[in-house]
Amino acid sequence: MRSEYKLIFERSHEGRRAYDLPACDVPMNRDDVPEEFRADSDLRLPELGEVDLVRHYTNLSRRNFGVDNGFYPLGSCTMKYNPKINEELAPMFDDVHPLLDTGMCQGCLALMADMEHMLCEICGMDAFTLQPAAGAHGELTGLMHIRAYHEHRGDTERTTIIVPDAAHGTNPASASMAGFKVKEIKSAPDGGVDLDALRAAVGPDTAGLMLTNPSTLGLFERNIKEIAKIVHEAGGLLYYDGANLNAIMGIVRPGDMGFDVMHINLHKTFSTPHGGGGPGSGPVGVKKHLIPFMPVPRIEQKDGLLTLNYDKPESIGKIKSFYGNFGVIVKAYCYIRSLGAAGLREASENAVLNANYVMNKLRGVYEIPHDRTCMHECVVTPGELMNYGVNTSDIAKALIDRGYHPPTIYFPLIVHEAMMIEPTESESRETLDEFVEAMKSIAEQVKTDAAAIHAAPVTTPVGRPDEVTAARKPIVKYEEAKAE
Amino acid sequence: MKSYVPNTEKERREMLAEIGMSSMDDLFRDIPEDLKLKRPLDLPEPLSEMELRDHIRGFVYLNEEGGPLFRGAGAYRHYIPSLIPQLAMRSEFYTAYTPYQAEMSQGMLQSLFEYQTVICRLTGLDAANASVYDGATAAAEALLMLRDNKRKKKVLYSAALNPDVITVMHTYAHCAGIELVEIPVNDKGTADVSAITANMEGAAGYIGANPNYYGCIEPMAEIAEAVHAAGGLLVAYVNPISLGVLKRPADYGADIAIGDGQTLGLPMAFGGPYVGFMAATQKLMRNLPGRIAGETRDAEGNRVYVLTLQAREQHIRRDKAASNICSNQMLCAIMSAMYCCTMGPAGMREVAEQNIAKAHCLAKKLCAIDGVKLRWPDTPFFNEFVIDVDNPDEINKALANYSITGGLVLKDGGMLWCATEMNNADEFDFVCDIIQDTIDSMGGEE
Numbered sequence: 001m002r003s004e005y006k007l008i009f010e011r012s013h014e015g016r017r018a019y020d021l022p023a024c025d026v027p028m029n030r031d032d033v034p035e036e037f038r039a040d041s042d043l044r045l046p047e048l049g050e051v052d053l054v055r056h057y058t059n060l061s062r063r064n065f066g067v068d069n070g071f072y073p074l075g076s077c078t079m080k081y082n083p084k085i086n087e088e089l090a091p092m093f094d095d096v097h098p099l100l101d102t103g104m105c106q107g108c109l110a111l112m113a114d115m116e117h118m119l120c121e122i123c124g125m126d127a128f129t130l131q132p133a134a135g136a137h138g139e140l141t142g143l144m145h146i147r148a149y150h151e152h153r154g155d156t157e158r159t160t161i162i163v164p165d166a167a168h169g170t171n172p173a174s175a176s177m178a179g180f181k182v183k184e185i186k187s188a189p190d191g192g193v194d195l196d197a198l199r200a201a202v203g204p205d206t207a208g209l210m211l212t213n214p215s216t217l218g219l220f221e222r223n224i225k226e227i228a229k230i231v232h233e234a235g236g237l238l239y240y241d242g243a244n245l246n247a248i249m250g251i252v253r254p255g256d257m258g259f260d261v262m263h264i265n266l267h268k269t270f271s272t273p274h275g276g277g278g279p280g281s282g283p284v285g286v287k288k289h290l291i292p293f294m295p296v297p298r299i300e301q302k303d304g305l306l307t308l309n310y311d312k313p314e315s316i317g318k319i320k321s322f323y324g325n326f327g328v329i330v331k332a333y334c335y336i337r338s339l340g341a342a343g344l345r346e347a348s349e350n351a352v353l354n355a356n357y358v359m360n361k362l363r364g365v366y367e368i369p370h371d372r373t374c375m376h377e378c379v380v381t382p383g384e385l386m387n388y389g390v391n392t393s394d395i396a397k398a399l400i401d402r403g404y405h406p407p408t409i410y411f412p413l414i415v416h417e418a419m420m421i422e423p424t425e426s427e428s429r430e431t432l433d434e435f436v437e438a439m440k441s442i443a444e445q446v447k448t449d450a451a452a453i454h455a456a457p458v459t460t461p462v463g464r465p466d467e468v469t470a471a472r473k474p475i476v477k478y479e480e481a482k483a484e
Numbered sequence: 485m486k487s488y489v490p491n492t493e494k495e496r497r498e499m500l501a502e503i504g505m506s507s508m509d510d511l512f513r514d515i516p517e518d519l520k521l522k523r524p525l526d527l528p529e530p531l532s533e534m535e536l537r538d539h540i541r542g543f544v545y546l547n548e549e550g551g552p553l554f555r556g557a558g559a560y561r562h563y564i565p566s567l568i569p570q571l572a573m574r575s576e577f578y579t580a581y582t583p584y585q586a587e588m589s590q591g592m593l594q595s596l597f598e599y600q601t602v603i604c605r606l607t608g609l610d611a612a613n614a615s616v617y618d619g620a621t622a623a624a625e626a627l628l629m630l631r632d633n634k635r636k637k638k639v640l641y642s643a644a645l646n647p648d649v650i651t652v653m654h655t656y657a658h659c660a661g662i663e664l665v666e667i668p669v670n671d672k673g674t675a676d677v678s679a680i681t682a683n684m685e686g687a688a689g690y691i692g693a694n695p696n697y698y699g700c701i702e703p704m705a706e707i708a709e710a711v712h713a714a715g716g717l718l719v720a721y722v723n724p725i726s727l728g729v730l731k732r733p734a735d736y737g738a739d740i741a742i743g744d745g746q747t748l749g750l751p752m753a754f755g756g757p758y759v760g761f762m763a764a765t766q767k768l769m770r771n772l773p774g775r776i777a778g779e780t781r782d783a784e785g786n787r788v789y790v791l792t793l794q795a796r797e798q799h800i801r802r803d804k805a806a807s808n809i810c811s812n813q814m815l816c817a818i819m820s821a822m823y824c825c826t827m828g829p830a831g832m833r834e835v836a837e838q839n840i841a842k843a844h845c846l847a848k849k850l851c852a853i854d855g856v857k858l859r860w861p862d863t864p865f866f867n868e869f870v871i872d873v874d875n876p877d878e879i880n881k882a883l884a885n886y887s888i889t890g891g892l893v894l895k896d897g898g899m900l901w902c903a904t905e906m907n908n909a910d911e912f913d914f915v916c917d918i919i920q921d922t923i924d925s926m927g928g929e930e
Contacts, residue, residue, distance in 0.1 A: 004787045005590070008598050008825055019565065019831030024838045025909045026845035033840055033864050037701050039731050042829035044605045050567065053826060057571045057595070064591030066579030077581050081488050085533050087573065089540045091751070096549055098559050098755030099892055101880070107546030108754045121526050133617035133756070134811035136798070144659060173798035173808035177628075179659040182803040220514040250525050252515050267811065271488070273575075275815030276592040277582040277614070277775065279757030295655075317655035321558060321620040321648040321744070322755025330540070337539065338486040340530030349508045350489045353499055356511060360503040373514055400588050408584075411799075428490040429499060460587035463782035470780035470792040474769070476611045477601040 003461050005063060008056050009478050012046035018053050063461050064276070065405055071431055073358075075377045075408035075420025076168065076216060078246045078268035080347075083338065086271070086331040093330060098322040102307050109306035112323065113299045115333045116283075122336075122344065123245075123262060124255025125285030130324040131295045135243060137319065138263025138282025139174035139210070141295065144316040145261050145286055146208045146237045147178055148293040152314060158207040158235065164193055166217060166412045168243060171210045180207055187414050191217040191370045193227055202234035212241040213257065214248070214375035216412040218355065218420070228258030237261065237290075245269040246424070247352055247376035250345030254285075261286045270332035281328040295319050350425035351376040354432060358423055361436040365443045369415050377422035379415055385446045390453050392417040395442055397456040397464065402438040485530045551887030552911045554846070556868050556902030557697070558619070558646045558744070559752045562725065562835070563906055568749045568822045578815055582775070586790045593789035596777035596814065599821035606727045606824070607720075607741035608734025609763040614775035615817040616809060619721065619744025620649045622760030623691060624656035625807055626719045626742050629764070629771040631662055632806065634688035634717065638663045642675040644696035645721060653691070667692070673700040673860035673870070677710050684714030689739070691719040695726055698900065699843070699868030700860060708737035717768075724748055724761070724820075726866045728832030729840065733763075740764045749823025750816055759816035770796060773807030775814075835905055839867035842903040847871075849916045850901070855923050859898055868902045870894070873919075875926055882922040888915060 048056070066072070072079035096108055116128040132138040143161065150158040161175035162183045172182045185201050188194040192215065202209075209231045213221040221227065231238050240254040240262030246269045254262045266272050267280035274280065286294065296315045297308035308323075339347065352375050359368060359378035367383025382392055396406035396419070408420040423432060446453055457463070491499070496508075505511065512520070531539055553561050572578065576591060583589030583596075596614045603612035616622050623645070630639050641653060643666050650666075657664050665683050667690070670676040675692050684690075690711045694702045704720065711718045720738035722730075725747040733741035746758040764772055770793065778792030798805040827835060847869045850856050859870040873879065876893045883890040888911075891901035903912075 002782075002784060002786055005594065007594065007601075009601065017828055017830060018567075018825075019827045019834075021563070021831070021834055021838065021905060024841055024905075026841050026912075028837055028841040029844065032844045033701065033729065033866070037731060037864060038729055039727070039735060043728060043824075043832050045602065045827070045829050045832060046825050047828045047830075048825065050826075053822075054567055054571065057822065058574065060591040060595055061571075061574035061576040062591065063594070064576040064580055064583075065585075065588040066576050068575035068579045072581070074581055074584075079581060082575075082579050083488060085536060087578075089537065091569070091753075092540060092544050093547075094751035094753050095561070096547055096754040097553060097555055097561065097752050097889065099555055099557055100547075100549060100889060101884070104548040104884070104889070105754065106548075107543035110546060111543045118527055124521075133621070133813070134809075136808045136810040137617060137621075140808055144655070147659065169797075169799035169802050169805070170808050170810050172803035173801070173805040176803040176805070177656075177659065177808045179661060220512075222514055222516065225516065225519070248515075251512055251521060252519050253521060256519055256521065273578045273815075274581045274811070275578050275813075276580040276589075276595075276818070277814030278811040279617075279813045279816055280811040317658075318620070318648060318651040319655055320652060320756075321618045321646075321758070324755070325617075325757040326754040327751075327757050334536055334540065337528065337531050338533070338536055339488075340485055341525035341527045343485050343487055343530055344525065344527070346487060346489055349511065350491065350496065352511045353496060353508065356503050356505075357499050373511060375514075396585065397587070400585060405581075405588065406585055425489045429495050457587045461590055462587055462786045462788040463784055465586045465782055465788040465790045466780045467790055467792070470778045470790050471795070474611075474776075474793055475779040476597070476769070476776055476792070477604045478597070 001459055007478050009046050011048055011052060011056060014047060016047045016049050018048055018050040070403055071427060071435055072405040073407050073421045073423050074405060075422040076243055078422060078424055080271055080424040081426040082271055082273040083335060086334040089334055090327045090330040103305060106306055109299055111333055112329065113306060115329055118336050119264060119283055119285060122249060123285050124253030125262065126288045127291050127294060128283050128285045129294050130283045130329050131320050132263065132282035132284055133320055133325050134278060134280040135263060135265040135282045136170040136174055138284045139170055140177055141284045141319050142239055142261040142263055143174055143178035145290045145293045148316050149237060149290055150207055157204055160205045161207055162201050162209045166215055166414050167210060167212060168216065168241060171241060191215060191219055192221050192223060195223060195226060198227060198230050202230060202236060206234045206236035208237040208239055210239040210241060212244055214244045217370050217379050218374040218377035219370060220375055224257045243268060244376060247348055249348040250341060251348055261290055266328055266332040271335040272328045272331040279325045279328055281325040347425045354423040354425060354427055358421055358432055358436060362439060365440050377420055379418050379420050381415060381417045381419065385443055388446045388450045390446050390450055392419055394453045398442045398453050399438060400457040401459045404435060404438060486532065552907065553889045554901050554903060555889050555892050557892045557900055558648060559755060560747050560904060561752060561906050562747055562904055564749050564751065565826050567826065568819050571822060572815060572819050583791060586788060590789060593777050595818045597779060597789050599817045600777060602821045602824045603761050603763050606724050607763040608732040609741055610766040611769040611772065612761060612763040613772045614777055614814060615812045616760035616762060616774055617813060618758045618760045620652035622742035622762050623649045623653050623721060625762065625773045626691060626740055627653055627657055627662055628660060628807065629740060629768065630688035630717055631660060633768060633771050636686060636688040637661055638665065638687045640665045640667050640680060640683055640687050640690040642667050642692035644669050644675060644698060645693045646697045672863045673698050674702045674863060675707060677706050680707060680710045684716055687716055689717035689719060691721060693721040695723060695866040698870045699865040701864045701866060704736040712737065726836055728836035739768060745820040748820035750819055757813055757816050759813040759820055771806060774809040774812055838905040842905065842907050843867040843869060846901060846903045846912050849912050853916060853920050867904055868900055870898045870900050872898050878926060879919055879922050882918050883915065886918060
């Protein structure tokens with residue numbers, strides 16, 4: 001099973017080529033760019049024939065695992081099926097330049113305007129911007145709205161964002177990048193926000209609270225109304241981290257829960273592929289009082305045409321070139337238009353059903369630290385299996401050998417040895433049953449043959465990497481061996 | 485209604501029964517009743533796959549594009565070899581998440597390691613990250629690198645950066661408490677080096693573009709000297725497709741090189757997704773934001789690729805992280821590496837030479853028209869240039885009648901034209917004829 005795979009640079013043969021350009025039909029004058037601005041040599045790039053290049057990447061893809069390969073219950077990442085039709089339709093806009101005169105790109109603007117309206121309805125917000133490129137980028141953008149809101153009221157003392165200790169790491173990092181101080185509050189024993197801790201934390205310096213609901217434990221925050229009241233009465237705003245929106249579409253809306261500003265991960269809830277780490281898209285929704293601060297340009301109707309309005313003096317500015325990851329937005333638009341209201345609700349219902357089904361079947365084999373009806377994901381731990389000298393990472397590696405992508409591990413941080421399982425609505429009952437059986441067989445093997453678990457994974461091209469050496473002596477690019 | 489849920493109604497009921505519930509509503513009993521939405525979402529009726537296809541085509545028809553294009557200004561039309569989109573559609577790549585489990589993600593991790601190597605070769609620098617969202621956010625992240633590395637909160641930037649890049653930098657700088665000082669453009673269309681020297685005190689560094697927004701090639705060596713003399717760091721914002729011919733950032737002493745990789749095999753797609761690349765010297769490697777792939781070994785000694793140097797990142801450092809970036813633009817990054825490896829050394833040179841040749845040919849032909857002037861005739865340029873002409877909007881309107889997209893009309897009334905390997909001499913002649921006619925007819929009306 002084990003095999004190294006040559007780098008593309010190690011496949012290079014001088015003089016081979018895969019490119020093909022037509023002959024230049026205009027004069028080439030070397031003087032057009034004087035020598036002093038020209039590089040001394042060609043770029044040190046590999047030279048391959050087309051077939052070898054294609055095989056290189058095709059074989060690399062075979063050393064990878066995506067949703068199309070199998071079950072991918074990576075908690076908080078919503079690895080649902082990525083519909084093929086959406087991949088086919090999005091490239092229809094590939095040749096549209098982003099700076100066409102608006103009269104020439106009415107189709108793109110109309111699609112974006114429709115998308116903004118649909119997201120407002122799904123989330124109960126008053127306006128959306130599609131500009132942020134990913135979830136964390138959306139968080140930063142949303143927090144900039146909070147900052148601008150306080151600044152424009154002359155409320156300059158509000159410099160602190162409160163973040164529960166169960167939050168995604170991006171929350172405190174985004175708050176810090178938006179120029180806020182971060183105050184972390186401990187969670188209550190049930191995993192929810194500790195109301196007393198929150199009451200003690202809010203004050204005249206509170207700019208806002210960032211919250212994920214359902215929480216990173218996969219549990220709905222039952223006290224959300226009280227939380228909103230505490231934060232709002234203290235003069236703060238409420239930020240909704242939309243990473244877990246897949247649990248609640250058509251059932252409850254962040255806007256109705258009292259949130260002032262939020263982001264969505266289109267690459268999670270709205271089925272666009274994650275591309276092995278991006279591109280994503282992180283639209284931000286706001287309530288009325290934050291509309292003046294939204295990034296420019298805003299799409300507006302004027303004389304029967306859609307236009308891009310840059311004249312918004314209170315806007316936070318721009319947070320990305322042009323208008324967002326348009327190609328991703330098209331795919332998410334297609335998803336919403338395919339499913340409609342009933343289909344979105346069906347997706348959320350079945351996501352929650354699947355998570356509860358898995359949690360229920362794992363009970364007694366793995367420990368469930370917060371054992372109540374979960375939403376779209378559940379958090380379990382090895383529990384007493386730890387007594388056999390294995391940890392969550394070992395179990396994850398054993399799952400790889402059984403053909404699954406492991407759940408998210410060691411998150412949320414407040415649960416020791418956490419495994420966060422998010423099946424999504426895409427999975428059939430038998431897939432879930434087989435996964436549960438695999439989890440059970442691992443638990444059995446832990447007890448009978450822990451060494452085998454430590455050796456996992458054995459079915460993959462490489463074994464467990466030495467990450468310590470990777471960080472201590474970083475090799476982050478290829479260098480040809482120097483001739484002696 | 486389209487559904488991507490495989491389980492039938494009967495199976496769902498059975499599953500509910502197995503977990504002791506009688507209906508889907510039971511699953512949501514933790515949600516306070518008064519918060520629940522009591523009506524269906526008000527969304528358009530769902531579309532079948534066949535209807536969806538027609539519906540999206542409807543948007544495509546609403547756009548009026550497709551003819552010759554002479555507009556760049558941050559998004560460029562280059563030829564994309566067929567193998568790139570096809571390989572990017574390998575679903576093992578595009579339906580994967582961030583490669584957290586290295587053993588089953590070697591394909592993506594090795595591709596990233598190769599991408600980082602390609603970026604290092606393009607820029608001549610020592611280390612690259614696995615991408616950020618786009619060129620503008622790369623510039624914003626570079627501001628934070630300068631601040632954190634130099635512990636100074638002032639940064640100079642060139643007014644000849646793309647306006648979107650400048651706006652995004654200002655948005656981030658406002659929050660980061662960074663003071664931005666704009667260096668004006670001189671009468672050659674490039675950064676005023678004496679203004680850099682005059683403003684460097686207390687500054688962490690300088691961010692400038694090459695070629696700049698106006699297409700002009702900047703005196704980067706001279707700029708580097710001015711920045712370094714004052715102890716600052718030089719950030720070069722480059723168009724990577726120019727680097728087949730132009731000097732590379734390390735050649736003129738840049739400490740950080742950034743830019744947008746859209747020109748390397750990514751479609752214009754109405755502004756995204758693109759890819760922001762960031763490379764730096766060894767000394768600045770640990771200031772780079774976001775994912776970085778590194779090489780290591782497994783217990784048997786096999787070469788393995790992993791995400792590394794994660795102590796910089798948000799999931800470890802939380803509010804002390806170098807950046808909040810989590811998802812980036814991995815698939816786009818890999819596509820840009822595929823592009824560079826497809827072109828190879830000769831192809832990268834050839835495509836850059838063709839861009840130079842086409843843009844210069846177009847500029848010459850345009851300036852042969854009475855009333856059209858190149859704004860900076862003595863400054864070398866890459867594939868974009870600014871002309872001054874009366875009534876640029878009228879010219880674009882006339883061109884639009886022939887489905888031609890002319891140069892971008894700038895705020896100061898100039899026109900920023902772009903030509904790439906995708907344009908040809910016949911188009912140039914046709915465009916010049918239309919412009920000549922337009923100027924003649926406007927003159928006639930006076």
